[in-house]
Amino acid sequence: MSVKLLLDKANIEGIRYYDAWRKNGGYAAVEKALKMTPEAIVDEVKKSGLRGRGGAGFPTGLKWSFIAKPEGVPRHLVCNADESEPGTFKDRYLMEFLPHLLIEGLIISSFALGSNVTYIYIRGEYAWIPDILEQAIAEAKAAGWLGRNILGTGFDCEIYVQRGAGAYICGEETALIESLEGKRGNPRIKPPFPAIKGVWDRPTVVNNVETLTAVVPIINMGGEEYAKIGVGKSTGTKLISACGNINKPGVYEIDMTISVEEFIYSDEYCGGIANGKRLKACIPGGSSVPILPANLLLKTAKGETRMMNYESLSDGGFATGSMLGSGGFIVFDEDQCVVRHTLTLARFYRHESCGQCSPCREGTGWMEKILKNIEFGKGKLSDIDLLWDIQRRIEGNTICPLGDAAAWPVAAAIRHFRDEFEWHVLNPQESQVRNYGLAHYADERNVVA
Amino acid sequence: MAEGTPLFKVTIDGRTVEVPAGTTILQAARKIGGEVTPPAMCYYSKLQGSGGKCRTCLVEVSKGSDKDPRPMPKLVASCRTTVMDGMEVKNVTSEKVLDARAGVVEFLLINHPLDCPVCDQAGECHLQDLSYEHGKADTRYEFQRRVFEKHSLGPYIQLHMTRCILCYRCVYTADQLTNKRQHGILDRGDHAEIATYIEKSLENDFIGNVIDVCPVGALTDRTFRFKNRVWFLKPMNAHRECPNCCGKVTLWNRGDEVFRVTARKDEWGEIEDLPDGKTAWICNECRFEKKKTSDWVIEGPREINRHSVISQGHYVNAVVPNETFPEVMGREPRIKLQIHDVSEVNEPDRNISLIEGPAHSDDFKD
Ligand SMILES: Cc1cc2nc3c(=O)[nH]c(=O)nc-3n(C[C@H](O)[C@H](O)[C@H](O)COP(=O)(O)O)c2cc1C
Ligand code: SF4
Ligand code: SF4
Ligand code: FES
Numbered sequence: 083m084s085v086k087l088l089l090d091k092a093n094i095e096g097i098r099y100y101d102a103w104r105k106n107g108g109y110a111a112v113e114k115a116l117k118m119t120p121e122a123i124v125d126e127v128k129k130s131g132l133r134g135r136g137g138a139g140f141p142t143g144l145k146w147s148f149i150a151k152p153e154g155v156p157r158h159l160v161c162n163a164d165e166s167e168p169g170t171f172k173d174r175y176l177m178e179f180l181p182h183l184l185i186e187g188l189i190i191s192s193f194a195l196g197s198n199v200t201y202i203y204i205r206g207e208y209a210w211i212p213d214i215l216e217q218a219i220a221e222a223k224a225a226g227w228l229g230r231n232i233l234g235t236g237f238d239c240e241i242y243v244q245r246g247a248g249a250y251i252c253g254e255e256t257a258l259i260e261s262l263e264g265k266r267g268n269p270r271i272k273p274p275f276p277a278i279k280g281v282w283d284r285p286t287v288v289n290n291v292e293t294l295t296a297v298v299p300i301i302n303m304g305g306e307e308y309a310k311i312g313v314g315k316s317t318g319t320k321l322i323s324a325c326g327n328i329n330k331p332g333v334y335e336i337d338m339t340i341s342v343e344e345f346i347y348s349d350e351y352c353g354g355i356a357n358g359k360r361l362k363a364c365i366p367g368g369s370s371v372p373i374l375p376a377n378l379l380l381k382t383a384k385g386e387t388r389m390m391n392y393e394s395l396s397d398g399g400f401a402t403g404s405m406l407g408s409g410g411f412i413v414f415d416e417d418q419c420v421v422r423h424t425l426t427l428a429r430f431y432r433h434e435s436c437g438q439c440s441p442c443r444e445g446t447g448w449m450e451k452i453l454k455n456i457e458f459g460k461g462k463l464s465d466i467d468l469l470w471d472i473q474r475r476i477e478g479n480t481i482c483p484l485g486d487a488a489a490w491p492v493a494a495a496i497r498h499f500r501d502e503f504e505w506h507v508l509n510p511q512e513s514q515v516r517n518y519g520l521a522h523y524a525d526e527r528n529v530v531a
Numbered sequence: 532m533a534e535g536t537p538l539f540k541v542t543i544d545g546r547t548v549e550v551p552a553g554t555t556i557l558q559a560a561r562k563i564g565g566e567v568t569p570p571a572m573c574y575y576s577k578l579q580g581s582g583g584k585c586r587t588c589l590v591e592v593s594k595g596s597d598k599d600p601r602p603m604p605k606l607v608a609s610c611r612t613t614v615m616d617g618m619e620v621k622n623v624t625s626e627k628v629l630d631a632r633a634g635v636v637e638f639l640l641i642n643h644p645l646d647c648p649v650c651d652q653a654g655e656c657h658l659q660d661l662s663y664e665h666g667k668a669d670t671r672y673e674f675q676r677r678v679f680e681k682h683s684l685g686p687y688i689q690l691h692m693t694r695c696i697l698c699y700r701c702v703y704t705a706d707q708l709t710n711k712r713q714h715g716i717l718d719r720g721d722h723a724e725i726a727t728y729i730e731k732s733l734e735n736d737f738i739g740n741v742i743d744v745c746p747v748g749a750l751t752d753r754t755f756r757f758k759n760r761v762w763f764l765k766p767m768n769a770h771r772e773c774p775n776c777c778g779k780v781t782l783w784n785r786g787d788e789v790f791r792v793t794a795r796k797d798e799w800g801e802i803e804d805l806p807d808g809k810t811a812w813i814c815n816e817c818r819f820e821k822k823k824t825s826d827w828v829i830e831g832p833r834e835i836n837r838h839s840v841i842s843q844g845h846y847v848n849a850v851v852p853n854e855t856f857p858e859v860m861g862r863e864p865r866i867k868l869q870i871h872d873v874s875e876v877n878e879p880d881r882n883i884s885l886i887e888g889p890a891h892s893d894d895f896k897d
Binding site: 478479480 | 608720722
């Protein structure tokens with residue numbers, strides 16, 4: 083059995099509400115943290131080795147220590163609950179079922195950063211969750227965990243929930259800040275970084291929901307203990323939202339020492355590929371990260387077992403590896419078409435580009451159109467090279483990483499599944515009635531089955 | 532510049548210049564001039580917050596600074612990146628930059644209607660210049676181009692959204708110059724468009740300046756619509772006592788007829804500064820209503836030193852841009868449009884500044 087630090091109480095009756103939460107050890111971390119100094123909390127988080135769970139995996143303690151502290155200027159903590167990356171739905175689970183865990187994390191983090199006004203920016207489509215959060219905030223406030231002079235420490239803190247209007251780009255931290263300020267959600271040009279000029283030009287830290295909830299066990303058990311869980315620079319536990327052709331889709335908490343194979347096939351997690359089919363490919367960390375064929379997913383190019391952690395998943399770089407990203411684990415069985423899937427993603431990124439930079443605005447639309455041609459039997463072989471060229475000229479040349487996120491899936495699909503693209507082009511009729519199938523992407527396990 | 536701002540040395544394509552700390556790479560490059568200067572489609576030095584979007588000005592920083600010589604991992608937008616002491620930058624000497632820029636030009640053109648023959652901006656369009664310099668003659672784009680309806684934004688301004696490159700300059704202009712912005716960008720991505728709030732016309736005294744800042748033919752002057760080609764017009768500096776603005780303008784004449792009035796633009800296509808340091812924005816009345824030479828005190832022909840076709844050698848005092856390309860690259864530029872080599876209509880030895888009255892095709896026949 084693996085360690086559970088975030089979801090350990092998820093199955094307790096009524097845990098969404100304050101009384102049950104408190105009875106089961108809730109708010110002990112806040113009590114403990116408010117007796118510490120803000121610097122000591124930042125230190126604990128540094129020691130824990132916690133890395134941002136929003137996708138980039140940047141060390142949280144380090145990020146916190148960058149926040150500017152000019153005299154007399156308020157600072158803000160913003161919780162990024164915009165979770166719109168296809169395949170990622172772990173923050174929803176946390177907020178819906180364990181809202182007090184997030185509130186607790188927010189109070190501690192606000193105290194550490196000196197934020198008296200803290201925001202939760204939540205994606206518009208999570209229409210029912212703001213009510214849950216607001217109720218939890220009201221309960222916490224009634225119990226004295228929020229508001230003025232919390233626990234007599236002199237620390238004031240209010241938490242506000244702001245709903246987004248349904249744009250993926252508002253998950254990018256500077257677009258989120260613009261949107262929070264009531265403006266069009268265009269990413270800002272950096273520098274300045276939010277740690278210097280964020281919400282209303284005040285120093286701001288933006289963190290993912292899961293990152294902020296992880297602060298609670300870190301305070302409870304101490305940074306050093308937390309760092310002992312996991313392996314290398316992948317400390318603590320990570321939520322994985324697993325979906326696609328698996329027997330048991332859902333949100334799983336893993337410590338980062340298990341293998342990808344165990345995660346997919348063990349009954350504790352995904353429970354194997356659904357309907358007795360075979361594994362073809364997988365996107366291990368949300369739609370933006372490179373897709374991997376089964377053989378490279380289960381073993382690295384060096385032949386080592388691929389593990390579910392930051393380092394192992396990115397082993398081999400983009401040539402033969404991928405990323406842990408936000409933990410949106412999407413599994414494809416042998417009946418799935420990589421061309422169609424790439425088209426779906428291209429359409430998503432075309433639709434979600436904010437349109438500020440020319441490469442992203444124009445390139446995403448162009449890629450979608452070409453992919454559509456290939457998928458519907460109207461492609462040319464030269465289209466595949468053209469796609470490669472387009473993605474190459476988007477990547478790295480844009481303001482925000484959405485450009486990269488649009489380029490990577492296309493690049494990875496062509497890199498690993500070029501033959502499938504070519505088959506589509508060369509068999510325009512056949513490709514409309516059947517799928518390419520498994521081909522050589524199989525792992526040994528598949529061949530036996 | 533504040534007293535005591537340190538001077539930083541920056542080297543761009545092998546040419547070194549000293550600029551005050553806080554200067555952007557682009558502004559430093561403009562100080563050197565010529566081919567060293569990256570093209571800029573969205574940045575506008577007079578507009579706060581502009582730049583960073585079009586990505587045509589990307590450059591490679593091959594050395595960060597004397598203190599930290601590490602190169603920057605990605606190409607950076609020179610218009611929004613400030614120089615460090617000892618920084619080394621590659622513009623046209625970097626393969627990576629030229630490749631990325633060729634990409635950006637291609638991206639900007641795939642959905643562009645390429646309707647230069649009927650576009651009033653032709654001849655002074657930054658996108659034309661950019662395409663001649665960095666673009667390809669053919670296209671790899673095989674799809675229907677994006678289309679939008681044409682809109683008249685009030686009596687003076689015509690919007691051709693199909694030509695817009697979403698540089699946001701007009702939005703910043705309206706924000707920073709007029710007291711009530713009535714237009715902005717609706718929607719996002721490749722379906723984003725400039726729009727007035729529910730088709731409200733733009734009714735501010737200074738809104739005409741959006742025409743001057745627009746790098747392409749998306750926002751054009753309705754009072755000049757289809758009246759003439761800019762390269763047949765003779766720019767004259769002129770002024771008048773104006774209660775609203777500085778009154779210092781450029782008249783675009785053919786003989787005695789004033790075809791259009793614009794603000795005075797410098798060699799980067801930006802509106803000039805007045806001696807007091809303020810930008811010489813002009814009001815709608817000067818721009819749209821004063822179309823008689825008698826409305827103006829004529830100062831004399833205007834030097835046009837932009838590299839566009841309007842400047843091709845037929846104006847008195849024309850300043851030919853300093854060509855640094857051969858010096859830096861060791862070869863001549865591959866593509867350089869000499870309008871007179873391809874068109875017999877406008878002969879270079881014919882000085883239309885000297886023609887009295889409107890020029891006719893007869894004037895070009897001996
Ligand atoms: C296009 C785009 C969308 C993003 N969406 C999210 C999101 O929905 N949730 C999130 O936590 N981070 C998202 N991020 C990452 C944030 O910009 C930011 O890195 C993150 O909130 C930092 O939090 P962390 O350090 O706790 O991971 C997105 C980034 C990009 C470029
Ligand atoms: S990369 Fe795309 S989403 Fe990001 S700022 Fe540029 S246009 Fe907008
Ligand atoms: S209309 Fe012109 S100035 Fe405005 S965003 Fe488009 S190209 Fe730029
Ligand atoms: S001019 Fe620098 S990005 Fe447009």
